[in-house]
Amino acid sequence: MTEPVNKKQKRADYRQAQKENGISELPRKRFYRQRAHANVFSDHKLEYPKTPDHMDWSTYFPAFATTTDSPSTSQPAETSLVNAADTYPKKLSKEVEVVDIGCGFGGLLVALAPVLPDTLLLGMEIRSSVAEYVQHRIAALRTQNPDTNLYQNIGCLRANTMKFLPNFFRKGQLTKVFICFPDPHFKHRKHKARIVSTTLNSEYAYALRPGGIVYTITDVEDLHYWMVQHLEAHPSFQRISEEEQDADPCVEIMRTATEESKKVERNKGQKFIALFRRLEDPPW
Template sequence: MDLDEKPTCETVPGLPQKKHYRQRAHSNPHSDHDIEYPLTPEHMNWDKYFGEFGEERRVEFADIGCGYGGLLMRLSPKFPGTLMIGMEIRVKVSDYVNEKIQALRKHHSEAGHYRNIAVLRSNAMKYMPNYFRKGQLSKMFFLFPDPHFKNKKHKWRIITPTLLSEYAYVLREGGLIYTITDVKELHEWMAKHLSEHPLFERLTEAEMNSDFVVEMLYDSTEEGQKVTRNSGEKWPAVFRRLPNPPL
């Protein structure tokens, strides 16, 4: 398939319907969600998610809080040889994404599309280093994360100084963190903490404009589409993982 040609989801039979997988948007990441997770990345069985297509490959893209998987579906044909994982804490939502991926794989079985994407139910705030080796990822996505407006709940936000050190650990040098939100205060919060971290630098506007992935941030997710329908504003920011300082 030409990389500019997108396999369409609209006419695929057997796709799950979102109305059967609705779940509250907010989830306490510090609660016990009874999640199974590997002790170390070496204990992670990726064959369960990618089968033979994942042999001799490692996951490189991680969509944190992937929601209904819109970004994964958009990225898949653009990076057909790259393994991508969506991490979602909500049971019904992750079930929906998995069933949609399986239906798309079945429908496109001859062409082999969508074999490079998968979803796992997990809490990225707790278990990120359990899944990924040091410097394994090249892209991480944080699209329209929960703003947790109350001051006492800011510790629940997906971007904090402590978590950024974990993200820097699993992200390779030169790797990118993509963020976007419709909440200006949250955008400023994420940009502030990422800019202050010694292992990240913000991309310039020119650099962002030259990255075709940035355009996908706006409307690939259900949240982004809702903001568009309501004529709301969106604030993106992208940060590059810097080399480790010399010892």
């Protein structure tokens, strides 16, 4: 008599079958379940480039890949980014400009893809199973739309943005950064793990070009005031007026398209939104 397959094995078998048989159907969330939060201070097994020039984006945006550009070597780029110290991988015809930090199950990326068809958007998610779900979701959407360029402009990778954001993006590369329903870390001793802080805001200012925007949304009022306080206190950011905020089409998508926003809607909760523009650097 064979023993019943446990849930963990079922999830592993399903995801392996997805990889082997080709991803044509949208993945099912129940096979990608993971804890709601991850310890950002743990040493996760992550791959990250030594510098932005060492990042191989062609695997995430193959439709935009160009020829190899190697300023210092003709050797092929390694798959592992951590050790690719002297190799320069295949470039893209355009750069990633929009980032969704902690993208969850990818609802915002999928909704923004047709609205910003000429812009490359990247989701960054620290939870391995959730990042894999988004990658499979994007692959399925591309397969289901073979005669269009739909969803070719979105990608997702597993990363800890609190540690490695400057490894992926050059100074002034980004135009938009989305921070949607981040972990509130209610306990005071956990506030150091919040994704908006004095130090991290400087990294967002580094990656954003002048005029770029940080979008924040949460259903936790205390966290909303925390993010507003810290971003307003930073010399590189200025809060955008409510009139301009309401006129931004990305705001309504952020308000309604993410899985977390739909959950808040079902529970009849409040959503607190604030946008901040990256200012020009003052003259030395």
